[in-house]
Amino acid sequence: MAKILAVDDSASMRQMVAFTLKAAGHIVTDAADGQQALNIAKTQSFDLVLTDVNMPIMDGLTLTKELRALPAYRFTPILVLTTEAGVDKKQAGRAAGATGWLVKPFNPDQLLATIKKVLG
């Protein structure tokens, strides 16, 4: 059971992800954009951050960079959700400090498998 921060500007995605992760026994907090997520991250601690890339105000890659700059999140697994399966996008993720990625669209089982992979 882990505390997970899920970030996506799409309400239906947030709901689906939150529901899936909660059903697996995790505690989920969600945010609709990077700035909101960063603010939440500064006052709570999370075991894992799951973020979309394309979001208004602050995108997922910037969020990743900002989180890595916070001492509490130096080693926290951060996964980016990306529909782009292209190599260059993954490079950008890595460069920002992301732990790994999950390719959209994914179904709940894939989400849970990936989370399990990271958290154990």
Added chain:
Amino acid sequence: MNEHQVNEALDSITSIDDNSEQYLTFLLGDEEYGVEILRVQEIKGWDQVTSIPNSPHYLCGVLNLRGTIVPIVDLRLRFDMPPKEYTPTTVVVVLKVEGVTNRTVGIVVDGVSDTHNVIPEDIKPTPDFGASVSTAFISGLVTLEDDTMMMILNVDRLLSVEALG
């Protein structure tokens, strides 16, 4: 039976036999009429009504029943009987009328009698024997225990939208 007793009876409707149905009887002049008790929403005393312009003479008007506007029909006038003055003991029987839509309509009667259990077999068809009421509105006749006759009213026909004017 007074209002209070009838309303209590309404509150505790249970089926006694498998077959019988309960009817509430009321008086109009010398005659006794009955309605299925399941159709009776409540009984109340006479209250001031607001008249509706250009409505049939037997429509007294409408009144406020806990926030709903309910039309009140004077059954005497409806049956072309001589009218009776409304007094504090005048009774209004509020009925649930079924049709294209379900409506609530009240009727003014002389007084309310008892409830009776009637089994369907005891309901006889209505002969056209010149009663003061058009037999279209009577769905059957029942002879009660005390040998009086009760005419069962067809509420839906009597108080249909068309019938109300």
Added chain:
Amino acid sequence: MSIDISQFHDVFFEESFEGLDAMESGLLNLDVGAADIDAINTIFRAAHSIKGGAGTFGFMAVSEFTHVMETMLDETRNGEREVTAELTNLFLESVDVLREMLTAVQQKTDTDDVRIENVRNKLEAMMAGESVAVKAEPVAVEAESVEELKSQGWKIQFTPHAHLLQTGNDPVRMLRELSSLGELSTEINDGKLPPFSDLEPEDSYLSWDLTLLGDIPEKDVVEIFEWVDEDCDLVIEPLAVKRTTQVEENVVELDKPEAPVTATVVEDVTPAELATASEQTDAVVEELGPAMVAAAIDKPAPKAKVASAPAASSIRVGTDKVDSLINLVGELVITQSMLSQIGDNFTPNMLPKLIDGLAQLERNSREMQEAIMRIRMLPISFAFNRFPRLVHDMTDKMGKKVELKLTGEQTELDKTVMEKIGDPLVHLVRNSLDHGLETPEVRLAAGKGETGLLQLKAFHQGGNIVIEIHDDGAGLNEDKILAKAIEKGLVDVNDELSPEKIHDLIFLPGFSTADQVTDVSGRGVGMDVVRKNITSLGGSVEVVSKRGQGSVFTIRLPLTLAIMDGQTIRVANENYIIPLISIIETLEVNSSDIKQVSGKGELYPLRDEYVPIIRMYDVFNLNPEATDLEEGLLVIVEGDGQKVGLFIDDLLGQQQVVIKSLETNYRKVLGVSGATILGDGTVALILDVPGLIALYREPSLALVVNNDRAA
């Protein structure tokens, strides 16, 4: 675990339709050639979300259609593609198609596949025209067609780079995953570990020699390291390699001793070959990954519960409105307990307190009523939002230039009223665009700027919402209107009508001065329907126009349907309520003022017109107190565009009344629109001015058809 994600479909549809709206208004506002990067990003994100969501929830057709748009939008935001009018229009068309597709999916109806195909082809053509063809959807690769490198095990050398931990990856995680694949033995190398005092706790110094036993495909091993393959040194060597299939092995085992043994050819593969094989498998893994995902999702979409139509039966309420309601309930509770206390031990000297308490109760009730009404209120922007697109499309088609200005979009009105005002508004706007505003040439010739101005304004006034539609076009053509009215017999040739009266003629049934039926404005379905629709909402519509300068249509609507401002009046012994919105003024009259016209009854001269007098006791067949006009009052009211004077006995108070239905339990009564319950519990009927006028004109309508006599 099986999670049913169809429960999130409704939210997806809602946000997708909103996204499409955002795309549309973004596209409409894009300046060709000098495109705003933020605007493009917003449009891109909307398309991206829809594509992603559609894919996630299994709506593949939508996802695929959106893919091309998304790609081109991506190119646009990267500066690789220019924003042209052609591109914008094609995108707008695509937005329409997407709306249709989503609606069809939501309501489980069919799509116009021809149109979809058509627009898709246009999109692809445009995309191919200006940039390198983008890689199509991942192709599902048959796993069997690839030569799988299997092994009886693997030798893995895993050396994380110093900073690996800072990517949030944990080497232990990889070891754990490996051990789930097969039998893993590990050997740690701590050779690089510095003395404790020099140890950087955030760096990784360890490396592992691993042996993994089992019949495991290499891609499985590689996949475990896919996130960190650039943050470590990784060497994967098979323990032994077989290039043959499993089958022969089994055959060997099952063969009877005397059967020939098929020797399996075992080759030792060099690391170099292994490396290239690894690359191949890498590529395969990349392709297989998304392909497997796509294949997994490409099942038929799960049976969604019946989705409600977009004109939804739900309301989104801001939490602020809910909070204020909760506060008010709290205050109500306090008032109630205070009154209860007073009631418990009432003595006459507590009377002032009781009166105060009751005043407080009245205040609480009123505030709650307002708060609850506000919950059903939404900003009129929901109704206004379709106009930028409508104006854009129409002016394109008509070759006119029009600037649309919207003000007061935040003005709130009841949700149901807003839904019903949509069509009338569209009609009025179309009318302005079609008949009011001129083409650039005509405008220039008239000394105006070539771009016309169409303004929609909304604001609150009294207990109503006012919507104004201004255009600076040609204004109403009085001559044409008058001619048409005379032609239709609506007006006598000799009648002298002021310009205002002439303007009002356009609201008469069947009236249309369009020379040809344009598909834009439609058949003279016309202004009379608009007025009727607005009147049925308890509102009114009027026009003020100046030839050559333009017109203003003004719609007034009550803020809510269920509550109305009423004026109580008395006729004979009965009280009635007149909707304040219908009342123009109240007068005392002198008999000498009244004009009697045979065939037209009594008329009262009101400024520049004659107003028919309706004696209320007459149409309602009541016994009046006053029959002499000088002893009562004349209330000038308006209904359906007609003015009449209602002769009544007296005016009583004004108050807000809750409209109750008379029809629910009784029936429709001519001249009465509903009923209300007064403070004393009695019922008062609410008058309907158009009905009264009809009753006045045709008294026989009052006769009750009474053929269902009892005897």
